[in-house]
Amino acid sequence: MTSVLYDVPGPKARVRNLLIGGVGTLLVLAVLGFVVYRLIVTGQFEPRLWEWITYVNIQYLLLDALWNTVSAFLVAAVLSLLLGALLAAGRLSDHSWVSRPAVVLIELFRAIPLLVLIFILFFGVSRAFGIDIPAFWAVVIGLTLYNGSVLAEVFRAGINALPKGQSEAAYALGMRKTQVMTNVLLPQALRAMLPTILSQLVVVLKDTALGYIILYPELLYQARFLGSQGQLGSPILQVAMVVAVIYIGLCLILSGGSKLLEKRMSRTPKGGGAKPAEAPEELAGVL
Template sequence: MSSGTVLYDIPGPAARRRNQVLGAVGTVAVVAAVAFVVWKLAQAGQFVPRMWEWIQYVRIQYLLLDALWATISAFAVAAVLSLAFGAVFAAGRLSDHAWLRAPASAVVELFRAVPLLVLIFILYFGVSRGLGIEISAFWSVVIGLMLYNGSVLAEVFRAGVLAVPRGQSEAAYALGLRKTQVMTTVLLPQALRSMLPTILSQLVVILKDTALGFIIQYPELLYQARYLGSQNQLGGPILPVAMVIAVIYIGLCLILTGISRLVDRRLHRGPRAEKPGTDQDTAVPVP
């Protein structure tokens, strides 16, 4: 038996056949469920041409493009601010000073516990009425997303740094590096590789949570889908519009996944091989 830790036994021939059978059955079940849903939608007349005529109108196409831009802009600003918020408060929670660590922990735990929709309501309705500060729908959505998701990302960053073996930081301190140098040159590059999938998942959450802006009439994709689906002159195409919006969200999430894979490949790419002809590759003849 090897000295490494084994989490599970390698499946044998019988187990592999069983897994293949279960995978095939699961695939057939999913395909059957999707086919049943499509069949029921067809029976309900959701695929007749009249229900899809709305997408041919140029004004509606521009309306969807404006909604897409509103969604992407809110997501982009909220994502950048959430990452910055998470990095700052993760550093605060990792601080050796209690006067920094305690307030940072309190802020993170507070905004992780408050539902995002409540935060958006407080920012859009409560702050303007209670403090007299007018906050637009855009910034209400963005700040709410930043406070909630930034607090979650702060815990992700903190957990990623703490997951790096202690020997790495101890060796760096033994070399005379300061804590900031240890964090930026030793711990973060290693922690980022393990944190990347979780960060991507949280960015996808930010993207999808922009849909909550429709409650305060922020004109993003879901708001416009609800508006178009309720138009009787278009036939009330709520399901066709919802399908189109779902496809748009899926496309955006796939783009995020592709970007994440590119970043992941760059992080895991080893040092480039030395070019031939360098001193290391030149053979020195032995006399």
């Protein structure tokens, strides 16, 4: 039996795949076990290296850093989605005076490394134009310009992947291009684009850590600060593990929210479908 994209594995192939998966799982567990063993042997779990987390002031410091990370992510995520939609609409425009500048902006901001973009916003703009951009907005604007340009290509690819018959049928009904885009194409393309959009939003969340370069007090900045404190035992590895757990939790929350949204979008009304239309009275005798 075959599928459209691949041959369905037979009994021997299923056994082979099961063995490969089992061996791979054992290898991963072995590596994790070795890492934990080395951490125990080198004394990384000694209580004195974890006392810092019991201090109330440090807990408040981490909560402030968490809020700084989340706030920068939320603002940058919303602005990136808006900018991506705007650039995608511009690139899909039939007018060259709109589509060409959109293409230039997309390719430009995709090509510039995000860290360089943040440096230009934080240091270059103030020196060249005398405008002081706070660290928060330097991080947010940099994330917005880079990820917005990437999301623009995601939106464009998702819309172009739909069958042309969808838009042709809508145009045949007399819809304008704006109506076709918002009422016909986008609702269908959004389901296919949602996993990719989620992946890019996770990138936005993790890239907020680049703010520590310009002294934005987010999680990584505070982790570096706490890990360098000699009176705490310089617990750089311990702080890094706590921050890593926080980032993993944030990504899991984002992933869970996306799955709930995807289920809600794909939910269909209960029942066996629409009720068949009754035949007109003049055709009742024929049918």
